[in-house]
Amino acid sequence: MRRRLILKMIPAGVLAGLPTFAGAARAAGLVPAFRGTPRIAVGGIASECSTYSRIRARMEDLTVLRGQDVFKAPLSLPLQRYETPFLPTLTASAPSGGPVERQTYETLKADYLERLKKLLPLDGVYLMMHGALSVEGMDDAEGDWYEATRAVVGPDCLISAYYDLHGNLSRRAVDTLDAMTAYRTAPHVDRVENVMRATDMLTHCLRYGLRPGIVWASIPALLPGEQSSTEWEPGRRLWADLSEYNRLPGILDVSQLVGYVWADEPRAAASVVTTGTNIEEQTRIVTELAARYWDARHEFHFDSPMGTIEECLSRAMVSVTHPVVISDSGDNPGGGGNSDQTFFLQALLKAGTKDVLLGGMTDRPATDACYRAGVGATLPLSIGATLDPLMCRPVHVKKAVVKHLTAVTRPEDGEAVVEFDGITATLSARRRLYHSAESFRDMGVDPAQFKIVVLKCGYLHPTMKVLANPALMALSPGAINQDILHIGNRRRRPTWPWVPDLAWTPEPYISARFRRG
Numbered sequence: 001m002r003r004r005l006i007l008k009m010i011p012a013g014v015l016a017g018l019p020t021f022a023g024a025a026r027a028a029g030l031v032p033a034f035r036g037t038p039r040i041a042v043g044g045i046a047s048e049c050s051t052y053s054r055i056r057a058r059m060e061d062l063t064v065l066r067g068q069d070v071f072k073a074p075l076s077l078p079l080q081r082y083e084t085p086f087l088p089t090l091t092a093s094a095p096s097g098g099p100v101e102r103q104t105y106e107t108l109k110a111d112y113l114e115r116l117k118k119l120l121p122l123d124g125v126y127l128m129m130h131g132a133l134s135v136e137g138m139d140d141a142e143g144d145w146y147e148a149t150r151a152v153v154g155p156d157c158l159i160s161a162y163y164d165l166h167g168n169l170s171r172r173a174v175d176t177l178d179a180m181t182a183y184r185t186a187p188h189v190d191r192v193e194n195v196m197r198a199t200d201m202l203t204h205c206l207r208y209g210l211r212p213g214i215v216w217a218s219i220p221a222l223l224p225g226e227q228s229s230t231e232w233e234p235g236r237r238l239w240a241d242l243s244e245y246n247r248l249p250g251i252l253d254v255s256q257l258v259g260y261v262w263a264d265e266p267r268a269a270a271s272v273v274t275t276g277t278n279i280e281e282q283t284r285i286v287t288e289l290a291a292r293y294w295d296a297r298h299e300f301h302f303d304s305p306m307g308t309i310e311e312c313l314s315r316a317m318v319s320v321t322h323p324v325v326i327s328d329s330g331d332n333p334g335g336g337g338n339s340d341q342t343f344f345l346q347a348l349l350k351a352g353t354k355d356v357l358l359g360g361m362t363d364r365p366a367t368d369a370c371y372r373a374g375v376g377a378t379l380p381l382s383i384g385a386t387l388d389p390l391m392c393r394p395v396h397v398k399k400a401v402v403k404h405l406t407a408v409t410r411p412e413d414g415e416a417v418v419e420f421d422g423i424t425a426t427l428s429a430r431r432r433l434y435h436s437a438e439s440f441r442d443m444g445v446d447p448a449q450f451k452i453v454v455l456k457c458g459y460l461h462p463t464m465k466v467l468a469n470p471a472l473m474a475l476s477p478g479a480i481n482q483d484i485l486h487i488g489n490r491r492r493r494p495t496w497p498w499v500p501d502l503a504w505t506p507e508p509y510i511s512a513r514f515r516r517g
């Protein structure tokens with residue numbers, strides 16, 4: 001689940017107050033070992049790709065930053081805090097969605113490696129990742145990226161990466177990295193801290209001549225993303241004390257990943273992973289936390305009452321309180337859904353439901369048609385099923401009235417509000433999130449004024465949560481179907497909950513980098 005954070009709004013004092021390792025190192029009597037300024041490259045590739053999606057991310061769908069432009073990314077801002085200049089290569093990121101087209105990935109990797117070679121010799125590499133990247137015809141794309149990086153920089157260079165909480169780890173990745181960390185919150189509100197954990201570890205180890213290593217336990221349990229919040233139990237308590245473990249001797253980082261369930265591949269699993277210089281302590285921590293996570297697996301649950309589309313709609317139509325906010329969770333672009341499915345719209349029309357806001361439908365042709373017609377015009381529209389015509393059928397509306405068009409300079413940024421049959425719908429030319437109340441108010445639509453609000457989202461954005469009266473979650477079909485027991489499951493290892501009586505005990509794995517001494 002990816003959510004933007006505007007770093008510009010973070011007061012400088014907050015960044016300055018983030019923990020660093022320097023003070024602890026001085027207290028421990030460590031003496032700087034590095035002579036001169038270490039050379040650290042920065043790069044990476046990040047996306048969250050559902051292997052159940054038929055959409056492919058092509059070059060034009062990715063944000064690619066090269067050279068000094070790498071520092072324009074909001075999450076690169078914390079790098080300015082270091083005396084050591086980071087040396088830019090290439091960063092690429094795609095919104096959550098389908099797998100990345102193979103040729104796009106190969107082109108980006110070649111560009112990145114070429115830039116990395118020009119920076120040699122390097123003492124460190126810092127990689128901005130996600131952990132749920134899928135590339136056409138390739139398993140474990142992150143592992144491929146790390147191995148290619150290692151082949152360029154050599155065995156002595158330290159590589160540190162950060163992950164999303166919803167990333168999948170592999171033995172190949174663990175055997176190639178020296179340090180890693182991951183978000184400790186869902187929704188992800190610790191993005192800056194995550195960057196700084198990864199970069200602090202790297203700069204600290206280079207400065208004091210430490211060679212950290214990773215100990216990891218893969219946990220064969222997966223959850224629907226919408227159950228993985230750290231705002232309610234058991235997520236709240238399972239992640240709450242990770243920073244306490246960081247204070248133990250020889251421990252640099254302890255992270256716990258939910259994994260990404262919509263990747264039907266062997267590596268998909270939850271993880272506990274530690275970086276440090278104390279194999280025994282790390283092994284103890286990983287064993288303890290992995291067992292704790294496994295024991296809590298039955299406690300994970302959705303935040304809202306859930307049901308099928310029809311069940312949620314029936315309940316909403318008789319509700320005496322409003323607005324009833326329903327998540328069309330299987331089509332949420334925030335987790336990799338298409339955002340062009342019409343199952344909910346079909347159900348609304350079939351039931352004759354009025355006074356409804358349907359937010360977040362992606363449809364480039366329909367949006368373009370609205371711009372051609374202009375505000376106030378009435379036109380026939382075909383809505384939905386343009387990105388994946390095999391998943392569902394479009395809905396043909398005879399008379400839609402254009403109520404709003406956002407002023408944009410590029411057609412791909414277009415967004416429209418249309419009304420038809422008692423339904424107000426937002427259309428956008430490209431896949432984007434319409435989760436907050438502000439995203440609708442910016443288009444002149446107030447979600448609070450509707451009887452029913454249907455959103456292509458999962459757990460609700462805080463600004464929508466305060467409006468919802470009540471909130472319901474529809475377990476709708478789609479690329480991120482939350483009803484995970486019924487998604488295709490061909491390539492995964494035996495994993496709970498598909499194997500309900502699976503017996504398992506933690507088997508900590510020590511990175512090959514660590515074992516080499």
Ligand SMILES: [Zn+2]
Pocket residue numbers: 001002164165166188
């Ligand atoms: Zn996430």
